[in-house]
Structure formats: C-alpha cells, structure tokens
Amino acid sequence: MAHAHAHTVKRYKGLMDWLTTVDHKKIGILYLIAGGLFFLVGGLEAIMIRIQLWKPLNNFVSADTFNELITMHGTTMIFLAAMPMLFALMNAVIPLQIGARDVAFPFLNALGFWTFFFGGVLLNVSWFTGGAPDAGWTSYVPLAGSTYSSEYGVDYYVIGLQIAGIGTLIGGINFLVTIINMRAPGMTFMRMPMFTWAIFITSALILFAFPALTVGLVALMFDRLFDANFFNVANGGNAVLWEHIFWIFGHPEVYILILPAFGIISEVISTFSRKRLFGYSSMVFATVLIGFLGFMVWAHHMFTTGLGPVANALFSIATMLIAVPTGIKIFNWLFTMWGGSIKFTSANLFAVGFIPTFVMGGVTGVMLAAAPADFQYHDSYFVVAHFHYVIVGGLILGIFAGLHYWWPKMFGRMLNETLGKLTFWTFFIGFHMTFLIQHFLGLLGMPRRIYTYLDGLGFNEMNLISTIGAFLMGLGTIFFITNIIVTAVSGKKAAGDAWEDGRTLEWTIPSPAPEYNFAQTPLVRGYDAYWKEKMDGHKEMTPAEPLGSIHMPSPSILPLFMSIGLFIAGFGFMYHNYFVGGGGLALTFLCMLIRSLKDDHGFHIEPDELHDKGVKA
Amino acid sequence: MKRWNVGKRLLPLFAGMMLLLSACGRADLSTLNPQGPVAEEQFGLMKLAISIMIIVVIVVFAISLYVIVRFRRRPGDNKIPVQVEGNHKLEIIWTVIPLILLVILGVPTVNSVFGLSKDYSKDPDAIQVEVTSHQFWWEFYYPQYDIHTAQELVIPTGKKIAVTAISGDVLHSFWIPSLAGKIDTNPGTAVANGTANANKMYFEATKAGVYLGKCAELCGPSHALMDFKVKAVDEASFDRWTAAQKAPVALPSDPAIKDSLVKNCLSCHAIGDQGVLVYPSLTDIGSRLTVGGILVNTDEAKYDNEGTTYENLKRWIEDPEAVKPGTLMPKVELTEQELDGIAKYLSELKIDYEK
16 A cells, blocks of 8 residues: 555655645745745834824825825734744754654645745735725724725735634644654653744633634634624624634734744754753743733733723733733743853844843733823823833844744755854844833833824934834844855755754754654654764664654645635625635635645655755755 | 941842832823822832842842853863752741732732722712813713813812713823823713713822823724823912803904804814813813913924914814824815914913912
8 A cells, every 4th residue: 555656746846846835844934935035024114104293294205195104014914924934943843853754734834835825925916906904903993994994905904814813723733743643763852852842822811712713814804805793882882892802813913923933042042052952841831831821911901991990900810910920931942041151142142132131021910900100101202112112122033033043954054153143233232222212112102003193392412213113123134144045055965963052853863854754753752852962872762663664745725726716706806806715715615625625645755765855855 | 237238239229220220211201200199009019029039130130140151061170060950948938938028019009909999970079071182182071070171181189080081982091190190091981872981090199280191001003092180279260261162252343254263163073062072171271381282382392293373273273183193183175364263263262260
C-alpha cells in the first residue's frame, strides 16, 4: 500500500510550487512575505499620520483621508501584519519544535493562508475604489453604519475581515490539533518548549475569540447591505452592543498577539543565556492564566460607555489581576538571565530590549485599569502610547527577535549581525522617542484620532519629537530589509544548530529543514530535549522509529481557488451584484466538492531518497 | 541602614516627579492640573498609580541592568551555567508583592468608582444640564431654566453640575480634562419611546475661568474640531446670565438683512424666541469665545484659526465646509452685503452678564 502511490503525484516547480504548496515551512514563508508587505503598507500609513501631525493645523492630508489612514493603519497592522507574521513563525517553528513532519491539516493550512491573503487584498483594494474604511479600526456604530458611512469603505472592512478571519480561525484550529496530536514520542505537555505552549494557548484564544468577531461583522454586514437593525437605534437596535461584541473579541486578541511574543522571548533569552528557562512550570501556569483572564476583562475598553459603577469596579479589579501572571513572566525572564552567560546577538538584543519596554506598557495598562482615572486617559494619546508600547514594544520587538533567531532555520542563512544591531538600535530608540512622549500628550489633554490640533495648546514640540521618532522606526525597518537582501545574496550558510546553543528540536535538523523535517521522528527524553542530549554527551537525538518511507501530503491548487472565489463573492455582495456574488461562492463550493470527492492519499518519500535530500538541505 | 539610605535618596526623586507632573500643562486643559474636585480625585488616583508603577519600573530596570552587565558572556567563555529550574521562595515573593500593590491601588479605585458615580440629577441644589452631542457641535439644555445654548456651557462656580448626556447621531464623548474625565454620549434621543441610553456624570469648578472641552470619541471627519468651552462664573453672574438668556432680542434694523437672516438662518437656527431650534442657538453668539467651536475670537490674531468675531463669522458662513469638513451647515447663497450685514449683526449679538 505504501508504495502504491510513490511518485504518482505531480510535483511543481517555481511559482506553481508556491501557489500549490501545503508544506508548513513554505506556507510560513508565504505568511512572512505577505505579512511583511502589509507591515510596510501599515508603516507607510503610520508615517503619513505622523507627517500630518508634526505641526499644528497642518494640511498634508484632509480630514477624511486622515480617518482612512488611522482606520487602515490599525486594521492592517493588527489583522494583516502582526497576526500573519506570528503565523509565519508558528508555521516555521511549531512542527519542528514538537518533532512533527507537518501540521495536522496541511491542506487547511494553505487554505488559511490564502483566505487571509485575499481578505487583506480586498481590504486594501478600497484605496483605489473610492475610499478606504474610515470609522476607526474598532468601527463603532452608528458611525460605521450605513447612515453615517454611506460609502463603500466600511463594507470593505466587514467583508475583508470576515474572509481574513476565516484564515485565522482555520489556522488556530490547525495548530491546536497539531500540538495536541502530533508531538514526538516522549514530549509530554510539560516538556513542550515555551513557544509551543504560548502558541497552544494562543490557538485556543483564537478558537474562542474570532467567532465573536465574525458574529459582529456578519451583523454589521447585514445592517449595511440588507438594512437589518442589529445596531440601528431608531429601529430598536443597540449601538453599545457592537462595542461589547467587538471587545469580547478585541481583548483576547491583545493576548493572541502578545502570548506568542512571550513564547519567542522565552526561547531566545534561554538560548542566549545558555540557561534553562527559570520557573518553567510557573511560566506555563502564568500563560494559561493570562489566556483565561483575557476573556473576562473586555469591558475595560468601555469604562466611559456608561456601564455603571458595579461593572466598572469588577472589570477594574479583573484587569489589575492580569498584572500578577505577567509579573511572574517578567521576573522569570530576568532570573533566566541571572547567573547565565548572556550573548548579545541581534535576536537577543530585541529580546532583552523587550523586557523593560513591555513592563512600561504593562504598568500603564494597570494605570488604565483604574476606572475613575481611565475617565481621563480614555481615548486620549495616553491610550495610544499604552497600546503601542504593548503591541510595538512587545509584539513587534518579539517578532523581530523571533525572525533574527529563526531566520537561519527558515532560510538556511545567518542574518548579518551588524545590520541586525543597527536595526535594533534605530528601531528601539525611534520607538521610545515616538511613543514615550505620547503619554504626556494624552495627560495634557490631546484626544486620539484627531487629524489636527490648534496652535498654542502646548502640543507642538511633543508631536514634532514623536514624528521624528516615527521616521527613525522607518529607518530601522529599512535596515532590516537591507539585511534580508544582503543575507539572501551573500549571507553565511547556517549550520543545523545555527546558534550552537540550541536547546529545542528544531536545531537538531539541517537548516533549512528538509521537506519531511525529521528523517526519523526523535525520542524526547526531557524538557529542552536537544540540550539534554548534548549535556549527556550525545551529538544527536535518539530516533524513535527505524528509517522508513515517509508519507507526504500532495500539493493542491484548490485552496487558492477557494479563496479567490470568496474574494469575488465579497465584491459581488458589496456592490449588490448577486450574479457575481453567487458566481464567487459557486467557485468556492465547487473547489470544496472536488476536494471532498477526489481521493488523494498523498505520496511517499523512500529511505534511499531521504539521505540525499537531507545532505543537500 | 544602607537600604534606608537608598530610600532617602529616592524620596526627593519621587517628590520632584510629582512636582513636575502637577506643574504640567495648561490649567484649562491638562488632566495634571485639576481645577475641580472631580478632576482632583481622578488626579489623586493617577498619582497613586504612577507612584506604584514607577517603583515597579525601577525594580525591573535595576535588575535588568545588573543582569545585562554582570552576566554578559566574555570572549572565550565556554562554561555551561548552572541550569536552575526555579526557586519557590522567589516565585512566591514576586506573586505576593504585586498582589499587595494591587490591593493598595484597587481599594481606592473601587472607592472612587462608586464615589464619582453619585447621581446628582435629582438634587435641587445642583445645576442640571442635558448635553446632546451632534456632528460636530454640542447642545446644552438647562431644564431648571428652560435655556438652550450651544458650544459654551456657562456654569456657576462651587456648584455641582449634573450632566445627563446623549447623542443626536453617532457616538461622541464629553470631556473637560481640567474639570472631569469623560463620559460617552450614546445615541437614542427618543426618551419617549424608551430607547434613550443617557449617561450621567457630575463635576464642579472651584475657580471662575474658561475650561477647554473636547470630543473624545471618533465621530467623523471633524472629530478633531469638535471643541467646546466651559465658562465658570460666580453665582451672581450666572443668575444675570440666565435672566439675559430670556430677554427679547431685536432682529437687524436693515429690512434687507433682516429678511435674509429670517429666510436663510432662522430656518434652522434660533435667536431668542424666534426661529427654529434644530441647530445651534445663536442668541449669544457674539459673546462666545469661538465660532463653530474652532475659530477663536480675538482682536490679536496670532494663529491661522484666529480672528475677530466678525471675521470668523464671515469666514464660517462663507464656506462652512472649508472650516469644518463634514459639517451639516450648508453654504448659503448670499450677496456680499447680506454676508457682511449678517456677520456684523451676529457679532454684535452679545449678552452682558459678567460684572
């Protein structure tokens, strides 16, 4: 049976290979490219926002354009840049870290990428079709309803995010199943690397949080396209309901973003300190607790909505409680480094820079949790500063750390260290310059999302400093892109254990990993499996199985076409052309039908092929 | 002994920090320079939180710095550090200490949450104000006096102002940083059919003066321009103001201007008891500090958005969209004479109440 299917499956080359791939490593790279491009788009929008605000009464962009810029900056950065780049690292690393040959559902993995990608493209097409969404990334009704946003902008938001959201949900489920089912023999839950744990909890959060967003978006879509009355106050709907639905998704989303960064930091710091992660079990416990509490605090985004003192008091206290597990993590990282032998590679610079930066974002979070004081902070630049400290100072520094750390494993080449350090220092200094001062702008009375401000209010100098900082961050990003190009052209080839201090399974195989990851599934004998073998004097892992033929999933073009179908359908419904809408859906359903009816058993890689491939890679 | 020295050295640092914070910003705009008991209580909570958080930040920074310097890998160092699994005593310490800090912050927080939610809307001694927000202006109604005004909230000092806030269209947020934190205005104007979602808050100004108010919730293109003013005056002046609001107002003497005003302006606006009260009342527009909330009236114009009341009115009426993108005020076809006459008449539409 095993041999019946060998070599019968068509293998593609070049572009077709990328369009049909179901290999988690290639999908990770696709996520990185797409997420990276959207990151640049969102960054450009940020720069334009800062140019508009560099002086009072500036008219670099109009009020309408400014609202489009802030809406698209937020939406793009959260949904199309940050999450995909996390998915890039998840895809590139998780199967390797748990000793698996792929994710549980490789086909779904490709589908998740393509739906995200086409959702994101749909959202950004709005710039060229008469106006991007402009009701803020939170899209509060009634402003986002059809009465006050009669253009198509917000339609792009509700439909684009629904399509992209499918991808995220699929990805979350896929990684939950992968981590539960596909760990190598011996890797019990309490032997899983911290990054795997973080992704495990993150995936669970995605599973519970994204449906709430989808429900909200569907309701808003019905309001806008078919005159439903979910949020239409005049016809008995409720505007505050949208705020609840949005933040029931939106707050866990914050932890969906930051928990993976916590995981990355744990790996990087431990590796470059040559030390076991301090308090591993309390780290796991803290991660679970943060994920759990993350669902009980959404109303702290709504203290000024008028929920009343009982709700405000409860949500204040619940929010403050999150500081405890977060504090546990911070001190565990510090004590991982304590007594270690810390090597400051660029990856570790980002990780070490993350700790104090994230603490600053965390403490302002606790300040915001005090509801009466929040009446002053809320929707002012203080909040803008706070969430950029958490998302940029936390998540983006984490992603940079992760990319510098796993780049050799993903691409087989070492990133240039000098350029890496240059990236860190410009980005890090630029970041603090942009956002530290914004705390004070908020406290001095500057509301957020304003396209201009009057002269003589005392905001001028601080806004100018903030704008200069934004340009420095842009410069840091340019250094990073330069680094990618330089490395691609003339980077040093990476060894399997690229940093020589690797502790987890991904470092036991060649860089980049061969198509099948592990020629033989490794046997895991403890936490930090590879480190344990090294300390016991072994050069490599003990295999858990004899060398044999390896079953691989076949590539498929169907995920691409399913997503194109949804993309077309989105346009059709938006412009009330039900013929086109139906046609798009028909394409998607047709692909699903083919997928269900066609028997595809994949193919096998035989042991004699294995050896060659392993060495070449 | 040594530890006490460190504390003593840090004390002036905290004191300096607090001084810096409390001296920060304009008295009419900054949350760090509170001018009334509500903002003061909120500032007190902010100071407490900031002090606790500064301690946390200092501890983390200190440990980080020490670790980075002390444990950096020296060249040629190949030793394997001791692989520590954890330390129960330490882990308990950094779980319990944050909990204690949170209790220190949490108790006054809960206390303030309930204290500041006190309802003065039935208190006869408080001044009742119904705030209705619109794209992009503020409507104020004083039910005790049956007075409608716009853009400027005149209040007596030393009295509780009980605000009931709703929105006429999208979400807005009512914020006077130096007097009180914000409250959202939710849509649902129809109190009668039960869809009102009114929010209540109160505040008080101790000193007479003008305080800047802002809209703090994204509400459309001119969100940035949706400013208002709170004018706190002594009680006698306030009484004169309420009386003056009721005094009859004469329309322009020139019949051509009068006709144009009635036809073009009073179809949406009210002056005294004439016209329609759909959009901002113009009764005292000549004594307001701004036109449209954003063109500042002054005889010594320094910035782009400043001019005399007359100039500002002319600029506004001539092309409202250019001043406030997205405003509902249309560009009305007026002859040069009509524009001049109306702007001049409106700029002289003052009520005198401050002695």
